[in-house]
Amino acid sequence: MARCAAGHVPADNTKQPVGAHKGSVVNSLRTPALLMEGVSLRVKNRLLLSDFSLRVDKGTFHGLIGSNGSGKTSVMELAVGFRKPTTGRIEILGSAPTPRRPALLRRIGIAAQNPGFLPRSSVREHLLSIAEIFGSTVRDVDILLEALMLEDCVDTRVEEISVSERQRLAVASAVVHRPEILFLDEPTANLDHEARRNLVSLLRSSNIIGTTTLYTTRRLDEIETLCDEVTILDKPDTFAQPRRYFAAERAMPLPVFGGWR
Amino acid sequence: MSTFRALHRALMRAEARDLSTVVLLLVTPVILLVLLTAVLGLDDGSGSTNTLAAGTITMTVSFSALCSGVTHILAWRMNGVLGLMRTFPISNGALLTAQALTGLVLAAAQVGLLLIIVDLPTKGLDITSRSSAAIAPIVLGYFAFFMLGVLVANLTRSIATSAALAILVFALLLYGGAVIYPIDQLPSAWHTLAPFSPFYQFHESVSVSLSGVLDWSGLARSLAALAALAAVLFVAGRTALRWDTRSA
Numbered sequence: 001m002a003r004c005a006a007g008h009v010p011a012d013n014t015k016q017p018v019g020a021h022k023g024s025v026v027n028s029l030r031t032p033a034l035l036m037e038g039v040s041l042r043v044k045n046r047l048l049l050s051d052f053s054l055r056v057d058k059g060t061f062h063g064l065i066g067s068n069g070s071g072k073t074s075v076m077e078l079a080v081g082f083r084k085p086t087t088g089r090i091e092i093l094g095s096a097p098t099p100r101r102p103a104l105l106r107r108i109g110i111a112a113q114n115p116g117f118l119p120r121s122s123v124r125e126h127l128l129s130i131a132e133i134f135g136s137t138v139r140d141v142d143i144l145l146e147a148l149m150l151e152d153c154v155d156t157r158v159e160e161i162s163v164s165e166r167q168r169l170a171v172a173s174a175v176v177h178r179p180e181i182l183f184l185d186e187p188t189a190n191l192d193h194e195a196r197r198n199l200v201s202l203l204r205s206s207n208i209i210g211t212t213t214l215y216t217t218r219r220l221d222e223i224e225t226l227c228d229e230v231t232i233l234d235k236p237d238t239f240a241q242p243r244r245y246f247a248a249e250r251a252m253p254l255p256v257f258g259g260w261r
Numbered sequence: 262m263s264t265f266r267a268l269h270r271a272l273m274r275a276e277a278r279d280l281s282t283v284v285l286l287l288v289t290p291v292i293l294l295v296l297l298t299a300v301l302g303l304d305d306g307s308g309s310t311n312t313l314a315a316g317t318i319t320m321t322v323s324f325s326a327l328c329s330g331v332t333h334i335l336a337w338r339m340n341g342v343l344g345l346m347r348t349f350p351i352s353n354g355a356l357l358t359a360q361a362l363t364g365l366v367l368a369a370a371q372v373g374l375l376l377i378i379v380d381l382p383t384k385g386l387d388i389t390s391r392s393s394a395a396i397a398p399i400v401l402g403y404f405a406f407f408m409l410g411v412l413v414a415n416l417t418r419s420i421a422t423s424a425a426l427a428i429l430v431f432a433l434l435l436y437g438g439a440v441i442y443p444i445d446q447l448p449s450a451w452h453t454l455a456p457f458s459p460f461y462q463f464h465e466s467v468s469v470s471l472s473g474v475l476d477w478s479g480l481a482r483s484l485a486a487l488a489a490l491a492a493v494l495f496v497a498g499r500t501a502l503r504w505d506t507r508s509a
């Protein structure tokens with residue numbers, strides 16, 4: 001992952017404003033899909049994030065990479081309004097994510113690390129219900145089931161599917177209503193090579209149709225393949241201090257999944 | 262299809278497939294009422310069976326609703342469903358109402374079956390068109406107790422604590438609502454407090470509806486009180502709903 005080397009990282013980035021990387025002039029003209037400014041998060045006297053800033057422009061695929069406990073999930077939860085920041089400002093699609101707003105949630109897709117599913121539903125029923133709940137067309141359901149290799153378990157109850165299938169179904173549930181912005185928290189953690197490649201291909205396709213994506217991962221190759229921009233979260237001795245911010249070029253062209261248009 | 266309808270349909274499917282709970286909900290009150298009717302010999306057509314039926318309906322519907330409120334929130338929290346629902350474009354109140362309506366369908370089946378089964382062997386139950394007035398208090402009563410269950414589930418973190426608290430609340434309301442003893446035989450302070458128990462208003466309005474001699478003004482008063490209690494509990498349940506999926 002040479003692309004992640006310090007050459008792309010501003011030399012003194014400790015006080016670097018968000019978006020101050022190459023291409024920042026262009027970026028400053030764009031409307032951000034997600035903006036986090038000076039965000040801190042303290043939970044039970046533990047500082048999980050300190051003065052964190054992030055700008056994700058519309059239509060970009062933004063990677064969030066870091067080790068365990070570096071605060072990736074906290075950033076994701078703050079961005080979608082699952083947590084309230086201790087200090088700082090967050091804006092998603094032009095609105096504050098808290099308090100909870102159903103109209104805003106309709107425009108967002110979220111795949112959590114430990115996903116939940118509608119109880120006692122089959123895989124297909126679950127996905128159809130999610131599409132209906134979001135007021136979306138159900139025509140993408142079969143395409144997604146095929147793209148994520150879930151055809152073999154469409155009639156299986158969600159309680160009985162494997163960990164890998166659960167993870168793929170969670171991603172399908174997050175994208176089935178074609179959200180404007182997509183949050184994916186380590187969606188490939190339990191996938192084998194083929195499933196991972198299919199998922200990455202689908203995500204690439206969704207990005208091509210304009211979905212902004214914030215993607216957390218520990219895999220550098222996915223960052224290389226998918227991301228337009230990357231934020232690295234470090235965890236020094238006491239708390240997360242995410243500062244390094246750089247632009248990466250996509251390395252490897254992937255086939256765009258045909259049905260997802 | 263609207264978000265609310267789609268969610269209600271998904272929840273209804275989950276509920277209907279939980280066969281053990283459905284069977285337990287439908288069979289238990291019937292067995293209870295048939296046994297009580299047989300043991301007490303209330304088949305003389307004097308209306309005693311109606312009184313007993315009203316008490317049994319109040320007890321079973323309120324207990325089912327309270328348990329439903331508690332168990333659904335706790336189960337959703339534990340199996341990650343609450344985390345999923347948090348992402349749905351629907352308000353807290355609409356989400357809880359969708360589940361309450363789902364349970365209400367079961368409660369309606371519970372009451373219907375109960376009345377039919379009891380009426381068939383004993384013929385002691387006097388059901389007239391006026392008895393349909395019991396539908397409104399059953400709906401409001403179910404809703405109020407469901408929201409009370411939601412409150413209990415959000416005050417506690419473990420199943421054991423929730424179950425204990427739910428039983429405690431149920432027992433307090435049952436005694437406080439003067440359902441166990443006739444209110445005339447209770448201390449005077451009880452007369453003032455009892456109307457604030459959802460049990461009291463629920464029991465009163467179902468009893469009045471099934472008594473055969475329908476007192477419309479009494480029913481309207483009980484219904485208004487029950488509706489006010491249900492509204493307060495709805496606002497409290499909606500506000501108290503915690504979305505975090507961590508549990509003890």
